[in-house]
Amino acid sequence: MKKELTEFEEKIKELKKKRNAIILVHNYQLPEVQDVADFRGDSLELSRIAAKTDAKVIVFCGVHFMAETASILSPDKKVIMPDVSSGCPMANMITAQDLRRLKKEHPQAVAVGYVNTSAEVKAELDYCCTSTNAVAVVNAIVKEEIIFVPDKYLADYVSKQTQRKLIAWNGFCPTHVKILPEDIKREKKFHPFAKVMVHPECLPQVVASADAVLSTSKMCRFAKETEAKEIIVGTEVGLIYRLKQDNPTKEFYPATERAVCPNMKRTTQEKILWALEELKEEVRVSDDIRLRARKAIDRMLAIV
Numbered sequence: 507m508k509k510e511l512t513e514f515e516e517k518i519k520e521l522k523k524k525r526n527a528i529i530l531v532h533n534y535q536l537p538e539v540q541d542v543a544d545f546r547g548d549s550l551e552l553s554r555i556a557a558k559t560d561a562k563v564i565v566f567c568g569v570h571f572m573a574e575t576a577s578i579l580s581p582d583k584k585v586i587m588p589d590v591s592s593g594c595p596m597a598n599m600i601t602a603q604d605l606r607r608l609k610k611e612h613p614q615a616v617a618v619g620y621v622n623t624s625a626e627v628k629a630e631l632d633y634c635c636t637s638t639n640a641v642a643v644v645n646a647i648v649k650e651e652i653i654f655v656p657d658k659y660l661a662d663y664v665s666k667q668t669q670r671k672l673i674a675w676n677g678f679c680p681t682h683v684k685i686l687p688e689d690i691k692r693e694k695k696f697h698p699f700a701k702v703m704v705h706p707e708c709l710p711q712v713v714a715s716a717d718a719v720l721s722t723s724k725m726c727r728f729a730k731e732t733e734a735k736e737i738i739v740g741t742e743v744g745l746i747y748r749l750k751q752d753n754p755t756k757e758f759y760p761a762t763e764r765a766v767c768p769n770m771k772r773t774t775q776e777k778i779l780w781a782l783e784e785l786k787e788e789v790r791v792s793d794d795i796r797l798r799a800r801k802a803i804d805r806m807l808a809i810v
């Protein structure tokens with residue numbers, strides 16, 4: 507049975523039409539935010555939709571670098587965030603100046619950066635990548651020396667998968683490192699028939715204990731396609747709401763309830779309504795940075 511719309515949901519629907527807006531929602535957002543989404547997805551899926559849509563306004567419910575990426579790919583649209591203070595602590599662990607210094611220390615190296623970086627950092631990269639395509643991007647690079655920023659655990663995973671030595675930065679996701687090897691062990695004991703899928707931002711010991719290491723978009727696909735009826739999920743807990751809706755006959759267990767990204771939980775229906783009313787806060791990237799950052803994203807898109 508279809509749920510009746512709440513008062514906020516009715517108003518959001520009305521205003522969305524009036525403003526010619528669409529609401530893009532990251533897989534880690536609160537259930538109440540996922541409930542008003544036109545599309546849910548990972549950062550790249552959402553940016554691709556932002557680039558394709560006819561809507562004039564994109565309400566981006568996620569963290570700051572994701573709204574920037576959407577704006578880089580669709581500069582003619584107005585990208586707004588309901589809570590512009592939602593940042594990604596991992597993205598904030600490296601600045602453009604840090605990366606320039608690292609490149610100077612390794613002048614022959616190709617610079618690859620995770621999508622979890624500011625637009626300014628992306629402007630210094632040769633290639634962008636996401637957790638979906640990081641292995642493919644590194645495999646496509648012929649030159650010997652590769653810088654990989656900012657996530658040291660994603661770098662470790664990619665290095666093992668590609669047999670390439672990577673010059674990694676010391677960044678990490680404070681949410682994913684809360685998932686511990688003992689959490690996986692405990693959940694496996696409770697659910698002996700469950701498959702374990704984890705995100706490559708997790709600790710190497712957690713990654714080593716998983717049946718599958720996947721980005722959130724790939725987790726959504728894996729959950730649908732696997733024969734398993736039970737899945738232990740090693741990523742930010744917000745994804746479980748969507749997994750359950752998409753797969754009502756399967757059971758999903760968070761590896762730990764502690765894996766919560768506070769920045770992803772700042773957005774609420776109330777803030778979405780304000781954002782649509784005021785058309786704020788806009789996220790825009792200056793032309794100079796945008797064009798340089800775009801090159802790194804386009805080089806990634808040419809590979810995958």
Ligand code: CIZ
Pocket residue numbers: 532533547548549550621622636637638705720721722723
């Ligand atoms: O790219 C994204 O959306 C992130 C940060 C995570 C994921 O795996 O979806």
Ligand code: SF4
Pocket residue numbers: 569593594595596597622679680681682707742767769770
């Ligand atoms: Fe950043 Fe981690 Fe939050 Fe993702 S879950 S937005 S990587 S802090």
